[in-house]
Amino acid sequence: MSITSILLIIGLFSISGYYAGLKKSLVLRENKKFHSAPIYHGALLAINSSLSSIFFIISWLIIEKNFYTDLESFRNILYIISIIIFLTVSLLTFKKIKHDFQARDNLEKIIQYFLLVCSLLAILVTIGIFLSVIFESNKFFGVISITEFLFGTHWSPQMPIREDQAGSSGAFGAVPLFAGTFLIAFISMCIAGPIGLMSAIYLSEYASKKTRSIVKPLTEILAGIPTVVYGFFAVVVVAPFIRNTGSNFGIEIASESALAAGLVMGIMIIPFVSSISDDVINSVPQNLKNGSLGVGATKSETIKKVIIPAALPGIIGGLLLAVSRAIGETMIVVMAAGMSANLTANPFEAVTTVTVQIVVLLVGDQEFDSPKTLAAFALGLVLFIITLILNYIALHVVRKYREQYE
Amino acid sequence: MYNTDVMNDNKNIIDSDDLISQTPSKLDNAKTVGNIHVEDPRIIAKNINVYYDNKIAINNVSIDIGKNEVLAMIGPSGCGKSTFLRCFNRMNDTIESCIVEGELYLDNENILDKKTDVVPLRAKVGMVFQKPNPFPKSVYDNVAYGPKIHGMAKNKIELDEIVIKSLEKAGLYEEVKDRLDTPGTSLSGGQQQRLCIARTIAVNPEVILMDEPCSALDPIATARIEELIYELKENFTIIIVTHSMQQAARVSQRTAYFHLGSLIEVGSTDKIFTTPQHKLTESYITGRFG
Numbered sequence: 049m050s051i052t053s054i055l056l057i058i059g060l061f062s063i064s065g066y067y068a069g070l071k072k073s074l075v076l077r078e079n080k081k082f083h084s085a086p087i088y089h090g091a092l093l094a095i096n097s098s099l100s101s102i103f104f105i106i107s108w109l110i111i112e113k114n115f116y117t118d119l120e121s122f123r124n125i126l127y128i129i130s131i132i133i134f135l136t137v138s139l140l141t142f143k144k145i146k147h148d149f150q151a152r153d154n155l156e157k158i159i160q161y162f163l164l165v166c167s168l169l170a171i172l173v174t175i176g177i178f179l180s181v182i183f184e185s186n187k188f189f190g191v192i193s194i195t196e197f198l199f200g201t202h203w204s205p206q207m208p209i210r211e212d213q214a215g216s217s218g219a220f221g222a223v224p225l226f227a228g229t230f231l232i233a234f235i236s237m238c239i240a241g242p243i244g245l246m247s248a249i250y251l252s253e254y255a256s257k258k259t260r261s262i263v264k265p266l267t268e269i270l271a272g273i274p275t276v277v278y279g280f281f282a283v284v285v286v287a288p289f290i291r292n293t294g295s296n297f298g299i300e301i302a303s304e305s306a307l308a309a310g311l312v313m314g315i316m317i318i319p320f321v322s323s324i325s326d327d328v329i330n331s332v333p334q335n336l337k338n339g340s341l342g343v344g345a346t347k348s349e350t351i352k353k354v355i356i357p358a359a360l361p362g363i364i365g366g367l368l369l370a371v372s373r374a375i376g377e378t379m380i381v382v383m384a385a386g387m388s389a390n391l392t393a394n395p396f397e398a399v400t401t402v403t404v405q406i407v408v409l410l411v412g413d414q415e416f417d418s419p420k421t422l423a424a425f426a427l428g429l430v431l432f433i434i435t436l437i438l439n440y441i442a443l444h445v446v447r448k449y450r451e452q453y454e
Numbered sequence: 455m456y457n458t459d460v461m462n463d464n465k466n467i468i469d470s471d472d473l474i475s476q477t478p479s480k481l482d483n484a485k486t487v488g489n490i491h492v493e494d495p496r497i498i499a500k501n502i503n504v505y506y507d508n509k510i511a512i513n514n515v516s517i518d519i520g521k522n523e524v525l526a527m528i529g530p531s532g533c534g535k536s537t538f539l540r541c542f543n544r545m546n547d548t549i550e551s552c553i554v555e556g557e558l559y560l561d562n563e564n565i566l567d568k569k570t571d572v573v574p575l576r577a578k579v580g581m582v583f584q585k586p587n588p589f590p591k592s593v594y595d596n597v598a599y600g601p602k603i604h605g606m607a608k609n610k611i612e613l614d615e616i617v618i619k620s621l622e623k624a625g626l627y628e629e630v631k632d633r634l635d636t637p638g639t640s641l642s643g644g645q646q647q648r649l650c651i652a653r654t655i656a657v658n659p660e661v662i663l664m665d666e667p668c669s670a671l672d673p674i675a676t677a678r679i680e681e682l683i684y685e686l687k688e689n690f691t692i693i694i695v696t697h698s699m700q701q702a703a704r705v706s707q708r709t710a711y712f713h714l715g716s717l718i719e720v721g722s723t724d725k726i727f728t729t730p731q732h733k734l735t736e737s738y739i740t741g742r743f744g
């Protein structure tokens with residue numbers, strides 16, 4: 049017998065349990081008014097007993113895997129006990145079925161807890177990821193000092209494989225990576241910020257309903273293109289274009305450049321900025337716009353002097369969310385920005401970013417205790433903290449803004 | 455809806471039994487009762503029709519409005535008072551589905567003409583809205599908004615003067631003189647509405663449109679604004695929409711009664727409220743429907 053078959057059995061039992069409960073309450077209902085409808089009695093019986101035995105099976109398996117591996121040879125006992133639990137709980141619930149048994153309320157309770165567990169799960173996973181990243185980073189900071197990591201300007205994560213190997217001591221200064229990340233994020237925001245904002249203004253203030261209903265979904269398609277596709281768009285179209293244009297003006301531009309990656313990432317983020325700004329601009333009350341138009345302001349004056357100032361906090365919130373998106377983006381940069389950790393502010397040079405280096409460090413066969421691999425976790429941790437802070441500020445600002453007009 | 459046997463049979467009564475439940479198109483031939491003309495008209499509306507998505511909302515309305523007159527527009531909810539009011543400063547332009555037909559003369563210029571520039575028009579015809587809508591800016595900037603846009607002040611001193619004068623006229627200056635830099639939105643509802651009035655009169659309008667300006671206010675604030683309307687009428691032509699019969703009686707010289715998009719009756723306010731000529735008007739002001 050296997051776990052699968054025992055689960056199958058429990059499933060079958062539950063169905064019969066459901067009908068048993070249903071039947072009993074249907075019969076009893078003939079004589080007396082019932083608190084809950086018959087299906088609740090049946091469902092409660094089935095859920096109660098199957099949950100108890102599944103809960104038992106899971107606990108057993110956890111204990112077996114983590115603490116007493118010997119238990120594996122007693123699997124048959126597990127199966128028997130779980131069936132016994134099932135039957136006992138069914139019987140107990142079955143006996144409880146009476147006219148005043150509050151099956152409906154009990155069932156609602158169970159469902160409520162189930163939903164609670166689901167939402168806790170998301171939070172627990174986040175905490176779990178965070179803890180494991182901290183744990184691994186901690187190991188890394190045992191080897192490389194935290195100040196060297198945060199303030200060092202040289203990045204070449206090579207570790208000697210043998211003690212006596214020459215010329216390959218690693219350097220783990222993350223500054224060039226963060227500089228590259230912010231450079232690319234900056235370039236992309238220079239594209240996405242103005243274009244996204246203007247298109248939001250056009251859509252919410254100028255476009256007719258019909259135009260809006262066509263243009264809006266079309267811009268949102270941009271958001272649905274996989275980032276890999278953007279990546280090779282950057283490599284195949286944008287980068288050569290930039291290089292050729294540059295060489296026409298006598299400027300040397302690397303075939304992998306921060307500019308190419310930033311431009312394409314900017315395009316990717318446009319719908320993000322425009323849809324948030326559009327929402328925010330739309331939530332500026334018509335009343336306020338009328339107030340401005342009513343004293344003889346033109347549409348553009350109204351937008352400039354009333355709508356944008358009123359919507360500004362929300363727009364800034366949206367831009368911050370977009371920045372954190374840009375910082376976390378990997379694929380485009382891997383493909384278009386290169387791998388070399390240059391510390392430069394020149395957008396024509398190749399740079400690398402935090403996310404790219406994480407990929408580089410973890411791809412292929414790696415030992416999970418060398419500083420080289422652990423460095424990925426440290427980078428991840430810092431990135432995580434940065435985007436967390438950005439998101440927090442952004443959401444806070446947006447919410448504050450919403451309250452203002454509630 | 456209302457009882458016919460309480461109605462006294464009167465001279466020029468149209469059989470309103472049918473009319474009440476009719477659609478506006480059935481009222482097509484309903485002729486306005488009373489004199490729509492005044493001796494010295496400032497505004498002349500001729501055969502105004504307004505449609506929303508081809509649904510008629512104002513049906514062939516003609517009326518004159520005199521200089522320094524307060525005209526009250528009353529009528530049941532949805533009869534088109536706000537719609538008609540918005541014609542006078544072309545605010546209906548901001549509603550995509552709205553189409554306005556007819557002629558509307560202000561100082562002998564047809565403001566419904568496509569060629570009319572709405573910017574100076576709206577400076578000349580100010581509007582106060584139902585819900586106070588100060589900008590989320592300081593009290594000062596709220597009032598200075600219009601004058602700045604129209605370049606009415608050459609320097610800060612002139613601007614200060616305009617702001618203070620407008621606040622004084624709106625009867626708000628004493629209350630806010632120490633906090634001109636606090637947000638306009640932090641004032642009380644009544645103060646906000648007076649701030650909006652100050653904002654409107656700061657651009658020197660000649661006509662002021664008011665759409666239920668007191669509906670969000672308590673009786674004291676309402677009394678304050680009615681007083682203000684009384685003072686403003688010295689210099690302005692005022693058109694006010696109101697649901698309060700008492701308010702119409704207190705502030706206006708003439709009253710227009712609208713029903714289902716038609717102008718049913720116009721007359722001096724005393725007359726409308728004491729001896730209405732039309733059955734519908736009478737039923738409305740005696741509170742039988744609305």
Ligand SMILES: Nc1ncnc2c1ncn2[C@@H]1O[C@H](COP(=O)(O)OP(=O)(O)OP(=O)(O)O)[C@@H](O)[C@H]1O
Nearest residue numbers: 506511529530531532533534535536537538549551
């Ligand atoms: N923006 C709009 N789009 C479509 N129809 C509208 C619009 N505004 C008003 N209407 C319609 O036009 C008619 C007149 O509306 P209006 O707002 O002018 O009435 P009102 O007399 O001001 O009513 P109230 O006293 O409730 O303010 C109503 O039937 C309304 O449904």
Ligand SMILES: [Mg+2]
Nearest residue numbers: 535536537665
């Ligand atoms: Mg209205």
